[in-house]
Amino acid sequence: MTDSLLQGFSKPVFSKPRDVSRALQPAVENALPAPLLQARSVTLEYATRHQVVRATHRVDLDVYEGDRFVLLGPSGCGKSTLLKAAAGFIRPVEGEFVLRGRPIRAPGPDRIVVFQEFDQLPPWKTVLQNVVFPLVASGRLPRHQARERALHYLDKVGLASFADVFPHQLSGGMKQRVAIARALAMQPEILLMDEPFAALDALTRRKMQEELLRLWDEVRFTLLFVTHSIEEALVVGNRVALLSPRPGRVRAEINSHEWDLTSSGGTAFQAASQHIHRLLFEEEAKEPEGAVEARIGMGGRG
Numbered sequence: 001m002t003d004s005l006l007q008g009f010s011k012p013v014f015s016k017p018r019d020v021s022r023a024l025q026p027a028v029e030n031a032l033p034a035p036l037l038q039a040r041s042v043t044l045e046y047a048t049r050h051q052v053v054r055a056t057h058r059v060d061l062d063v064y065e066g067d068r069f070v071l072l073g074p075s076g077c078g079k080s081t082l083l084k085a086a087a088g089f090i091r092p093v094e095g096e097f098v099l100r101g102r103p104i105r106a107p108g109p110d111r112i113v114v115f116q117e118f119d120q121l122p123p124w125k126t127v128l129q130n131v132v133f134p135l136v137a138s139g140r141l142p143r144h145q146a147r148e149r150a151l152h153y154l155d156k157v158g159l160a161s162f163a164d165v166f167p168h169q170l171s172g173g174m175k176q177r178v179a180i181a182r183a184l185a186m187q188p189e190i191l192l193m194d195e196p197f198a199a200l201d202a203l204t205r206r207k208m209q210e211e212l213l214r215l216w217d218e219v220r221f222t223l224l225f226v227t228h229s230i231e232e233a234l235v236v237g238n239r240v241a242l243l244s245p246r247p248g249r250v251r252a253e254i255n256s257h258e259w260d261l262t263s264s265g266g267t268a269f270q271a272a273s274q275h276i277h278r279l280l281f282e283e284e285a286k287e288p289e290g291a292v293e294a295r296i297g298m299g300g301r302g
C-alpha cells in the first residue's frame with residue numbers, strides 16, 4: 001500500500017453519498033455510466049402475525065456493470081433480505097430496486113441467485129440436466145444449444161467430466177460449482193450470491209473464492225455478493241457496502257479492489273479488516289441513533 005493510500009485509509013473521509021454526487025455534478029454525472037442495479041431508498045419489512053420486523057431502512061446502492069459488489073454486515077442486518085428484494089422475491093415497503101432503469105417487481109432470468117444451501121440442485125437430475133433445465137424452461141435456448149452452453153460453463157468450473165453424475169455424488173464445493181455454472185449459463189445481467197461458501201470448510205471456501213475471481217476475470221459478470229465475513233468481503237469484492245445492525249442501513253462504502261487472496265495474510269490487510277470491524281461495530285455504539293453514511297477510498301490495485 002502506498003503512503004497516499006494509507007493516508008486515505010487511516011483518515012477516511014466521511015460524507016453523505018448524495019452530497020458527494022451533488023457536489024460533483026455535472027462533470028462526473030456525464031462521465032459515469034448509469035448504474036446497472038440501484039437500490040433507491042429501499043426499506044424492507046416482514047409482517048408476522050404479532051409484529052412488523054423492519055429488516056432494512058432506506059438503503060441506497062449503485063452497482064455498476066462488472067462490479068463485484070459486496071453487502072457486508074452483522075448477522076440479521078438484512079443482507080439476505082436485500083438480495084431477495086433485488087432478485088424480486090420481496091417487494092420494498094418504501095423505495096425500489098431498479099435494473100437498467102426498470103423497477104424490479106418480480107423474479108426474472110436477468111437476475112440469478114446462488115444460495116448457501118447445497119440442496120439447491122434437484123437431486124433427480126444429473127449435473128448436466130441441472131444446468132440445461134433453466135435454459136430450456138425459460139425459453140432462452142433450444143435443448144441442443146442449451147446442452148452446448150451448459151457443457152461450456154461446466155468446463156469453466158472444472159466439472160465437465162462430472163456432467164452425468166447426480167448431485168448426491170458430489171462434494172459441497174462441487175455442488176456450489178454446479179450452482180455457479182447453472183447461474184452463469186443463463187448469462188444474467190447480475191449474479192446474486194447469498195453467502196455461497198459459508199457452509200464449506202475453510203480450505204474449500206478459499207479455493208472457491210479463488211475460482212470465483214478467476215471466473216470473473218474470464219467472464220466479467222456483475223456480482224452482488226452477501227457475506228458476514230470481513231475477509232471474504234475484501235477478497236471477493238471490488239466495492240463493499242457496510243451495513244449497520246438491523247434495520248440495515250448503509251454505514252459506509254469501501255473500495256476494496258486492492259485486496260485479493262495473496263494479500264489476506266499481510267499487515268495492511270489485517271489493518272483494513274480491523275478498521276472495517278470498528279466501522280461496523282464501534283461507530284454504531286457511539287452513534288446509536290442513526291446511520292453514518294460514508295464513502296471511503298482505500299486505494300486501489302490498478
Ligand SMILES: Nc1ncnc2c1ncn2[C@@H]1O[C@H](COP(=O)(O)OP(=O)(O)OP(=O)(O)O)[C@@H](O)[C@H]1O
Nearest residue numbers: 046053055074075076077078079080081082228246
Ligand atoms: N421470513 C421472515 N419473517 C420474519 N422476519 C424475518 C424473516 N426473514 C428474516 N427475518 C428477519 O429480518 C432480519 C433480517 O434478516 P436477514 O436474513 O436478511 O439478515 P442477514 O443479514 O442476511 O443475516 P445472516 O447473516 O444471519 O444471514 C432479521 O432480524 C431476521 O430475523
